[in-house]
Amino acid sequence: MNLTYEQLEPIIRKKFSEGGKVIIEPKGTSMLPIIIQGEDKVELSPVSGQLKKYDIVFYKRRNGKFVLHRIIAVRKNDYILRGDNQIINEYGITDDMIIAVATAIIKDSKVIKTNDREFIKYSKKQVRKKTMIKMYLDVRKRIASIIKMNKAQK
Numbered sequence: 001m002n003l004t005y006e007q008l009e010p011i012i013r014k015k016f017s018e019g020g021k022v023i024i025e026p027k028g029t030s031m032l033p034i035i036i037q038g039e040d041k042v043e044l045s046p047v048s049g050q051l052k053k054y055d056i057v058f059y060k061r062r063n064g065k066f067v068l069h070r071i072i073a074v075r076k077n078d079y080i081l082r083g084d085n086q087i088i089n090e091y092g093i094t095d096d097m098i099i100a101v102a103t104a105i106i107k108d109s110k111v112i113k114t115n116d117r118e119f120i121k122y123s124k125k126q127v128r129k130k131t132m133i134k135m136y137l138d139v140r141k142r143i144a145s146i147i148k149m150n151k152a153q154k
Contacts, residue, residue, distance in 0.1 A: 005066035012099060016046040021103065024058070026068050030083025031056070034122070035068070040107050042068065044100035051079065051095075054123040056102035056114060059093055068102070072127050084126045087134040 003011075012022045022044045026035050035042060044058050051057065055071045059081075072089065073080040079093045105112045105119075112119055 006064070009060070009066075009099065012044065016100070021045050022100070023106065024068075030085050031068060031070075032085040034084055034126075035105060036107075040105060042102050043104035043106065043111075045103040047095075047098060047101050050074075051098065051101065054120060054127065057081070057093075057098050058100040058102065059098045061097065066099075070123065070127065072131075082127075082130065084130070087130050087137065089134075 008024075015022050023041050024044060025038070025041050027037050029037065034040075042056075042058075047057075051071060051074065053071055053074055056068060057071060057079075058066065058068050060066050067081075067090075069081040069083045069090065071079045072082050077094065078091070079098075081090045081093050082088065102114050104114060114120075114123075
């Protein structure tokens with residue numbers, strides 16, 4: 001029986017209230033290459049304490065869509081998130097929107113704990129890589145805009 005995340009949300013929250021954890025099979029490509037739809041699973045746990053940069057969180061957007069993305073910055077009142085396979089940042093994610101934090105990724109029978117030293121190194125590399133790509137594309141876009149303005153003035 002396949003339930004939607006909307007149907008699963010109360011079950012997840014109940015499990016957390018009983019001290020349990022939940023394993024989901026994420027959909028989509030936003031967390032490639034670390035999480036592959038149809039192959040990998042993610043262990044979710046209730047949030048305890050302050051979330052930090054590089055944590056992967058399961059949250060519900062204001063529009064009702066459920067998302068699994070990485071925190072790339074912690075601000076005073078919210079977080080900036082982004083999928084590992086994306087370059088667009090999502091701003092304004094607040095604690096009340098976050099349902100759970102990923103504590104492990106399950107690939108076949110291998111369990112990768114998200115607090116593992118090698119996984120944290122991987123996480124930092126992914127965030128830096130996508131940030132550099134975004135900066136490069138932004139600069140390229142600005143240069144193209146300047147060139148276009150110069151051509152228009154001639």
